[in-house]
Amino acid sequence: GGIITQTPKxxxxxxxxxxxxxxxxNFNHDTMYWYRQDSGKGLRLIYYSITENxxxxxxxxxxxxxxxxxxxxxxxxxxxxxxxxMAVFLCASSIRGGALEQYFGPGTRLTVL
Amino acid sequence: TQTVSQSDAHVTVFEGDxxxxxxxxxxxxxxxxxxYIQHHGxxxxxxxxxxxxxxxxxxxxxxxxxxxxxxSSFHLRKASVHWSDSAVYFCAVPNSNxxxxxxxxxxxxxxx
Numbered sequence: 001g002g003i004i005t006q007t008p009k010x011x012x013x014x015x016x017x018x019x020x021x022x023x024x025x026n027f028n029h030d031t032m033y034w035y036r037q038d039s040g041k042g043l044r045l046i047y048y049s050i051t052e053n054x055x056x057x058x059x060x061x062x063x064x065x066x067x068x069x070x071x072x073x074x075x076x077x078x079x080x081x082x083x084x085x086m087a088v089f090l091c092a093s094s095i096r097g098g099a100l101e102q103y104f105g106p107g108t109r110l111t112v113l
Numbered sequence: 114t115q116t117v118s119q120s121d122a123h124v125t126v127f128e129g130d131x132x133x134x135x136x137x138x139x140x141x142x143x144x145x146x147x148x149y150i151q152h153h154g155x156x157x158x159x160x161x162x163x164x165x166x167x168x169x170x171x172x173x174x175x176x177x178x179x180x181x182x183x184x185s186s187f188h189l190r191k192a193s194v195h196w197s198d199s200a201v202y203f204c205a206v207p208n209s210n211x212x213x214x215x216x217x218x219x220x221x222x223x224x225x
Contacts, residue, residue, distance in 0.1 A: 031211060042203065042217045043157075050211050058212070090156050099213045100147045100164070100205070104156030
């Protein structure tokens with residue numbers, strides 16, 4: 001088995017601040033994902049990375065940057081935090097071509113003051 | 114682009130009851146579907162997937178789902194629920210090899 005860790009678990013920032021969320025996986029999966037989950041809602045894809053040197057925009061990429069530093073890690077940056085993007089950010093991974101079966105981290109809860 | 118819809122936002126049952134959580138998909142060629150569970154304050158956990166073959170798919174913790182092409186459905190069932198099954202359940206369908214579309218989720222509440 002494997003595990004996905006996300007740091008930090010809680011992130012508090014000021015409006016307009018640049019904030020970075022980190023994700024690590026030890027499944028040896030090729031593909032990694034970042035989702036945003038607003039309170040009581042479903043998941044929206046922000047960015048994903050099919051392999052180590054790849055980066056793809058999802059449906060909600062505006063206002064975010066992502067970086068796949070190595071196979072096991074995938075970071076998400078909120079370029080200018082806004083109060084309306086307080087949410088839980090979930091990282092996931094899967095084998096290449098195996099998006100149907102993803103493994104998720106516990107999430108980072110973002111609060112913007 | 115394939116999508117799924119989960120018609121029930123909330124379902125409440127008693128412990129020991131059977132439950133069915135509904136998922137309908139829009140047709141878009143080959144059909145693959147999965148279900149996930151999210152306990153409060155946690156990430157999603159993969160439950161099961163339909164890829165091909167037997168339309169009834171077994172998952173973890175006694176869950177199963179049945180794929181129906183005629184009804185465009187992939188409903189999740191459990192014969193006897195436990196309080197620990199209280200969670201939000203998401204149906205999902207791929208819209209490419211490398212990304213999937215999640216439904217809005219169904220909140221299941223199991224009362225003692």
